[in-house]
Every structure is written in structure tokens, then in C-alpha cells.
Amino acid sequence: MSSSKTSHFLPLPPLSLRTPPPPYRRPTIISTYSHQPDRSIRHDDSSMAYYRPAPIGCDLNHGFDRRTERNESVDEHLDGLCDALRKVEEESGKGERKGGIITWRGMITRIMTAPYEDREGWEMTAIALDGSVYVELHDPPDVRAKRRKQQSTWAWQTYMGYSFESFSTQFLVPEQENEDWPTGWGGDVNTNVQWCNVVRSAIGDIPLCLGGEVDCVRAEPGTPHPGLEKCVELKTNRVIENEKQEFIFHKKLLKHWAQSWLLGIPEIEVGFRDDSGILRNQRAFETEKIPRFIASVPSAHPPWTPGPCLHFLHAVLNLVLTHILPTDPCLRYPPDSIRRGEQSPLPPATMWRFSFIPRRGCELYE
Ligand code: A3P
Ligand code: MG
Ligand code: MG
Numbered sequence: 001m002s003s004s005k006t007s008h009f010l011p012l013p014p015l016s017l018r019t020p021p022p023p024y025r026r027p028t029i030i031s032t033y034s035h036q037p038d039r040s041i042r043h044d045d046s047s048m049a050y051y052r053p054a055p056i057g058c059d060l061n062h063g064f065d066r067r068t069e070r071n072e073s074v075d076e077h078l079d080g081l082c083d084a085l086r087k088v089e090e091e092s093g094k095g096e097r098k099g100g101i102i103t104w105r106g107m108i109t110r111i112m113t114a115p116y117e118d119r120e121g122w123e124m125t126a127i128a129l130d131g132s133v134y135v136e137l138h139d140p141p142d143v144r145a146k147r148r149k150q151q152s153t154w155a156w157q158t159y160m161g162y163s164f165e166s167f168s169t170q171f172l173v174p175e176q177e178n179e180d181w182p183t184g185w186g187g188d189v190n191t192n193v194q195w196c197n198v199v200r201s202a203i204g205d206i207p208l209c210l211g212g213e214v215d216c217v218r219a220e221p222g223t224p225h226p227g228l229e230k231c232v233e234l235k236t237n238r239v240i241e242n243e244k245q246e247f248i249f250h251k252k253l254l255k256h257w258a259q260s261w262l263l264g265i266p267e268i269e270v271g272f273r274d275d276s277g278i279l280r281n282q283r284a285f286e287t288e289k290i291p292r293f294i295a296s297v298p299s300a301h302p303p304w305t306p307g308p309c310l311h312f313l314h315a316v317l318n319l320v321l322t323h324i325l326p327t328d329p330c331l332r333y334p335p336d337s338i339r340r341g342e343q344s345p346l347p348p349a350t351m352w353r354f355s356f357i358p359r360r361g362c363e364l365y366e
Helices: 079-092 105-116 141-152 155-167 243-263 287-296 306-324
Strands: 007-011 028-035 049-051 101-104 122-129 132-137 169-171 194-203 206-213 231-238 267-273 279-286 350-357 361-365
Touching: 007 306, 028 079, 079 101, 079 194, 079 206, 101 105, 101 306, 105 132, 105 206, 105 243, 105 306, 105 350, 122 306, 132 306, 141 155, 155 169, 155 231, 155 267, 194 243, 194 306, 206 243, 206 306, 231 243, 243 267, 243 287, 243 306, 267 287, 279 287, 306 350, 306 361
Parallel strands: 101 132, 101 206, 231 267
Antiparallel strands: 007 361, 028 194, 049 169, 122 132, 122 350, 194 206, 267 279, 350 361
């Protein structure tokens, strides 16, 4: 427990909970933008990649020594997302963000999958500003250093995830092809490059504005953004050879499902590789059918169901909004004249934190 003056505790729901969860509204796109190879941002779809199946037998170790990795010591906060929203508001002349949660899709994935997370806790910062609550990871240097150390032991597996992306995609403007490029290689890995989609959605009565990376689209190279319904998420997994490995994969499908469901990505393409990094097979999953697929797996207890996840997500966000947003509706949804500074100014932003303690629940504190 924190030593702060005010705190509220929300226990995890029972995993046996079967009451209907709050609905998740189908996401719609507000905006897109593209991180370039040098990490700068362009407000266009220049980093959108087109899907084409990776060749079975390709070597996911390819290009490891030529990779460029994003500098993760730079904390970008919510900058890209806020930039995109500012631009939308300038162009449309209306506020996009009133009255809800604004964050990265990855934050909502963490909150949503927490009921089934036994090991990794987390802490997030929530800032109320201009009628909305901005949520980001609270990532102190010591926590970040520890995570990066852990990640470095997985560097090779991580690389194979990106390499599968390269073998599964092509860009409109291909990189200069090199003679030693193997068949299907889409270009050397540069993790600065990302294509982000900003969507509006809601969980129950709580509005959400989420930004997240989309791996690629299923469309003819050269076509403009074909809509969320053509977006594809790419994943890798070790080939499954026994029941235990199958069970672990089914557990992992919770995170894959949540990540894609939240942004409205309908398809997840999983590449299965062997221990030496050779792609052995691949399989497409329809995001919306994954919970039914998991429920249909013969087992005494399914590894997860979406109900507790959606209940917990709604409960956490409701807790955050209830305690952080001003209760006066005028302050919660300030009229445009106040927003423009023509009337008395808004109260200063307030900041709270909330943390997740595995197997227990969520604590919110000032
Ligand atoms: P896999 O997806 O095959 O695991 P994403 O799947 O979200 O598009 O991310 C692409 C790749 O980045 C992942 O490949 C994985 O290698 C790496 N990655 C993503 N999130 C990560 C995390 N939290 N820790 C370590 N690696 C991660
Ligand atoms: Mg990705
Ligand atoms: Mg991916």
C-alpha cells in the first residue's frame, strides 16, 4: 500500500464471474500518423506496410546485425498521440477529447488482462486536464533499467518478431534492394518506424481515445488506408509440439486478442518458428472469434474468458474517472469559451497514480 493520504482499493473480480460485461464499442479511426526511420513524425500513412505472407522456411535470424533499434531511454510520454489529436482539432474545429480516457492501447491491454496476470505488476499516472484523463505508464529509471536488463536476455526472440514483420510486409516505397536479401525480405529492421492509428471507442459509458501501432494492412500496395477492417497484427510463436506448449499459446492468445480487439484489428497472423528461427508454418486468427475458440478447447478450465477482463477494465477506469475528474459538469466538460481562455481559467491539472498488484487488484492514490 502507498503512504499517500487518499487511496482506494479495487479487488480483482472472481475469474468465475459470468455476469454480462459492459460492451466495448466498435472502434472508429480519428487519425493516423507515421514514425519515420529517424523517429520523427509525419501526419500521414507513409509507414503503412502491406501484408504478404512470409515464405515458409525463411530464416528469422536474417539481418540481426544490421538492425536499428529505437532509443528506449527516451520517454515519449503521450506526445505522438496528443500531437495527432491537436492536429485533428485544428482541422475540424471541434474538441475530440472531452470526458474520457486518452492513452496508448498498450495501457488498456495491461489493465484489461490484469485478472489473468500472476507475475508482473505495473504503475500508471493519470492526469486530469481539460475534461479528460490522460493515462501513461509510470516508469521510474530503476524500473526501466530492470526491464531493459530482462529484455536484453530475450533480444534474439524479440528480433525474430520484428524479422517476421519484415518477411510479412512490403512498403509502398521499398528500400534499396540488396543482392543478399533473401526471398520475401521487406527491408532491414528499424524499430523507429511505426504506423499508428488513433481510434475512438468506449467501454460501457466510458469514452476512450486510444493510440496504437498497426503492423500492416491487407490491400494492394499503393492503395490508401483501407480502413481498420483490413488491418493485420503479426505475431510469432515457437512451433507447438505438445499439450503444455499448446496451453501456453492459448494463454498468450489473451494478450494478442486484447491488443487487437481494443484497436479494432480483425486479423492476427501468427508465424510459428522452430528453435533455430526457421519459419515452419503460419496461421490466421479472426480476432473476434478467439474467445469462442478458447472456450471450445477441451479442458477442465479454459485458460481465460473475456468477462472478468472487461469488468475489471470498466471498474478501474470508472474508479480513476470518479476520483480524478471534477464533479462539476462545467469543469468536466468546459465550454469552448473557457477552453479558449476567454473566461476564468480551468483549475490546474491534478495527478493521481494507480498500480496493479498481481492476484490482488488495483490501488488508486493521490
Ligand atoms: P511478436 O509479436 O512476435 O512477439 P507487436 O507484436 O506488438 O507488433 O510487437 C512486435 C515485436 O516487438 C514482438 O514480436 C516482440 O518481439 C517485440 N515486443 C513487443 N512488445 C514487447 C515487450 N513488451 N517486450 C519485449 N518485446 C516486445
Ligand atoms: Mg507491432
Ligand atoms: Mg505484431
